[in-house]
Amino acid sequence: NDGYDLWLAPADKGAAAAEVTVIGDSQTLQLAAAELRRDLTAAPLPVVLARADAPELAALGLPTAMLGAEGYLVCAATVAGRPSLLVTGNSDTGVLYGAFAAIRAQKTGGDLAKLDLTSTPKVRLRVLNHWDNLDGSVERGYAGQSLWDWWTLPDFKDPRYTDYARANAALGINGTVLNNVNASPDTLSAAYIAKAAALADVLRPWGIKVYLSARFSAPIELGGLKTADPLDPQVQAWWKAKSDEIYRAIPDFGGFLVKANSEGQPGPRDYHRTHAEGANMLAAAVAPHGGVVMWRAFVYAETDPDDRAKQAYSEFKPLDGKFADNVLVQVKNGAIDFQPREPFHPLFGAMPKTPMMLELQITKEYLGFATHLAYLGPLFEEVLEADTRAKGKGSTVAKVVDGALEGHDLTGMAGVANIGRDRDWSGSTFNQANWYAFGRLAWDPTLSAEALAREWARQTFGDDPRVVDTAVSMMMESREAVVDYTGPFGLAHLMDTGHHYGPGPWVNDLARPEWNPIYYHKADRSGIGFDRTRTGSNAVAQYAPPVARMLADPRTTPETELLWFHHLAWDWKMKSGRTLWQEMVVRYDRGVATVAHMQRQWDGVKDKVDAERWSKTATYLAIQHNEARWWRDASLVYWMSVNGLSLPEGSLAPEHDLAWYKAQRFPYAPGH
Ligand code: BDP
Structure with a gap:
């Protein structure tokens, strides 16, 4: 077993496959049915897949309204006079997620006869960020070359792209940024748009949208303009035309991810414009097509060497309320850079008018690459549970990210992918669990890291309790070991x-x-x-007052973060x-x-x-x-x-x- 199957290991070949009927016709429903036929076994009832608006379900009075666009319901129901196990949702993708949920439930010990599952994603954009370069290398990638074979695209669609899509859809991941945030302008050339479109065609039936990282200076490099100033009408027109061109090739293109004025990347600051002015210019270009801009807050400049941890907040906090409606500000979990432990980023809770997208790093740049076993579920959970106190107790990062705290509908979570062309995708078996945990937490940021470890281990190693318990025990102590x-x-x-x-x-x-x-x-x-207290950089003052007070005193600072602040x-x-x-x-x-x-x-x-x-x-x-x-x-x-x-x-x-x-x-x- 080389680990290729991830959490999709086929069910026991000997057991009887489920009888599956599809009501309606769409490629996505057919894919969902195929998953169930392959992996659901010994179903006590025939399985019916149907969208909630199918006439056959009209009389059942199912509570499907609350499922939203992507949620699912799996329950026993009499459909067209036949007792069945019904898998439904308001969209084809919702049904697909329901099918994967039923399979997961069975593989993790659920009883199909009593299955009653309902779930709706809490976060709208659940997105992988590939730091993949067009030459096939992957920045901070430790699992081989890029999965995208740009050279043979768009003609050859490697079957691995489909397996990648299945693995993601099983978790509810619905977007992927194909290329590195340190982006080549060529990504936006006609040839590469065609390649991205070919990938989008493979991913679409699985509910996954394609996004691209955009290089801010592309109007100069590709368009031959003299400037990339976001207030220049020619620059604006260039981005509009470029967006129109992309949408002609990829009608459901998700939008742009941008790293600007960070680590040498170009950006609006080069023209004395703000990050909001830069983001809004791109946002205007994709808005007519329903696209978004994910604008990263990971900035630090030589000009402010006082405390790097303070810079993103200093620069972005004053821009709250200035971003267009289709912009999310994408913020790393901590204020420095994906370290084995960082306190939560002070921007969470500090920009109530702006959708804050959480960026986590799945690839283990600072936690031993692919070699060290470090299950990141506890790290992800720690930041999601951190209490910003922005609106009183319980103002967790999770509630900022899922929009509940400030009432945002546009919400997102990004994970820097650990995926490459290695047979096991992620460079080691246990690294797969980090991809898994990210996807599941993006669906529901309140899930527990330990429960997810167990879920993953059962689907990965089978149901021998000794193996599962051992794997979970190792995983749960692993990240703290790296910190230590x-x-x-x-x-x-x-x-x-x-x-x-x-x-x-x-x-x-x-x-x-x-x-x-x-x-x-x-x-x-x-x-x-x-010293980040008043006697030092005073970074603690970037947190809400109760948090700032707690962190100002080493005796009330959690020991896990002691030397970060003192x-x-x-x-x-x-x-x-x-x-x-x-x-x-x-x-x-x-x-x-x-x-x-x-x-x-x-x-x-x-x-x-x-x-x-x-x-x-x-x-x-x-x-x-x-x-x-x-x-x-x-x-x-x-x-x-x-x-x-x-x-x-x-x-x-x-x-x-x-x-x-x-x-x-x-x-x-x-x-x-
Ligand atoms: C750092 C990486 C660098 C990335 C940068 C980023 O070392 O390779 O380009 O983050 O997030 O962690 O942009």
């Missing part, structure tokens, strides 16, 4: 230059201050941590009674020990998991164990060089000296 061995207590951005894989807390030689790890940890002989003495007393330094060592040790624990657990199910997936996972865990030790040792040896302290009694001495760790080079690490 890479940097506990809110330390962040400690990686070495370029590859973002291994430790480099000593790095202090990069051109811009905020590129250097020393900028983030500020360790010196007296203490460690970034610079503290090495002998600061932690809740455990140990000093900060002693407690840091405890955490580094715990991180390594947890990986060893995962290895032991995995060894315990060797006879119960197929050899291929078992041994690759075991090997990766061994790599992770070595590298957890590397992170721990390199970090501790460096901290000791700064604080002059020694390791507590009984603690393992680092394997090498600081010079050795500093000398390590990884010029060919993947995914740059």
Whole structure:
């Protein structure tokens, strides 16, 4: 088993396939029926698929109005005089989601005879962001080349595109941005629009819309204009014509994703215009076609080196209310950059008039690439549950994102994909779970990470409770282990230059201050941590007053985020009674020990998991164990060089000296 099937492993071949009838005719309904015929077994009743407006359902008085455009209902019902298991929804896609929900229910132990499922997505745009380049490479991609074979498109439609669509539709993902946010202007050329259109044709029946990342300066590079100034009528006309051209090829094109004035990308600031002026210009171009603009808030400029964590808020908060109706501002979960742990981004709850789209990173740029086992469900859950206090207690990020807090109808969640051309799609079996958890949480941000881990494990490994329990137990401790061995207590951005894989807390030689790890940890002989209170950058003031008050005082700041907000003495007393330094060592040790624990657990199910997936996972865990030790040792040896302290009694001495760790080079690490 090479993991190709993801969560869609076919049901037991021996069991009787379900009898499935389709009322109505659409490609999507036929696809839904095929899924059920393949994967639903021993159904006690014949299955009927029908849209809620089918005349055959009129007399049943089903509560379908509340399902909205994409929700589903699966229940026992007498259809045309026959007791049946009915799968319905207000759209073909809703029915498709219902079919996948029924299959999931059966595979996770549900009793088909009692099936009564109803669900409506809480978030409207549930979108993958591929950071895929036209040359086939993937930025921060660790699962092989891009899935999109741009060279053979639009003629050859690789069957994998269909399997990709199935896997996403099974989770309720309804959009995909095909190309990197560091976008090539060529993406918008006629040749590449035709290629994107071919992909859109494959994805459409599965309810998935295509979006493109747009390079802001494309009117210059492609259009030969002298400027990309958003207030220039020629520039506006260029984008309008370009949008019309795209919509002629892709009538249901979703819209644009834009990274502007960030890390060297062009943007409206180049012309002294605001992000809102830039976004609105594009929004006007796609609005007549029903498209949206997802405008990223991930910006930081050299001009404001005081605290990088403050910049997105400083720049975007004043623009609240200035964005067009079809613009979403896409905000990373934390204010820096997808670190193993970050406090929630202060923009959540701070721009009530603007739809805030949450951006999560599924690919593990800072959590050990494809090699380390780190289930991100708990990270996603942590940010979604974080309480912004913007409108009193319970103003969670989830409620900002799903629109409930401010009454937005246009809502979205984006996940930076971890998908490539590897046979197992995501570079390892357990990485698939991160794609899975993202998709399910985008449908319903209140789902629990642990429940999703269990759901995934049952569909991935089968229903042997020992395997499932083991997998879930490993997954649930895995992310905290990475936090522990890479940097506990809110330390962040400690990686070495370029590859973002291994430790480099000593790095202090990069051109811009905020590129250097020393900028983030500020360790010196007296203490460690970034003072973001009033005596420092005062980033805490960007949070709602009750949160700001809590974070202003190290005694009320959650220990998990302590050094993100405070610079503290090495002998600061932690809740455990140990000093900060002693407690840091405890955490580094715990991180390594947890990986060893995962290895032991995995060894315990060797006879119960197929050899291929078992041994690759075991090997990766061994790599992770070595590298957890590397992170721990390199970090501790460096901290000791700064604080002059020694390791507590009984603690393992680092394997090498600081010079050795500093000398390590990884010029060919993947995914740059
Ligand atoms: C950082 C990545 C960089 C991305 C950037 C972004 O290192 O490759 O281009 O985020 O999100 O995490 O735009």
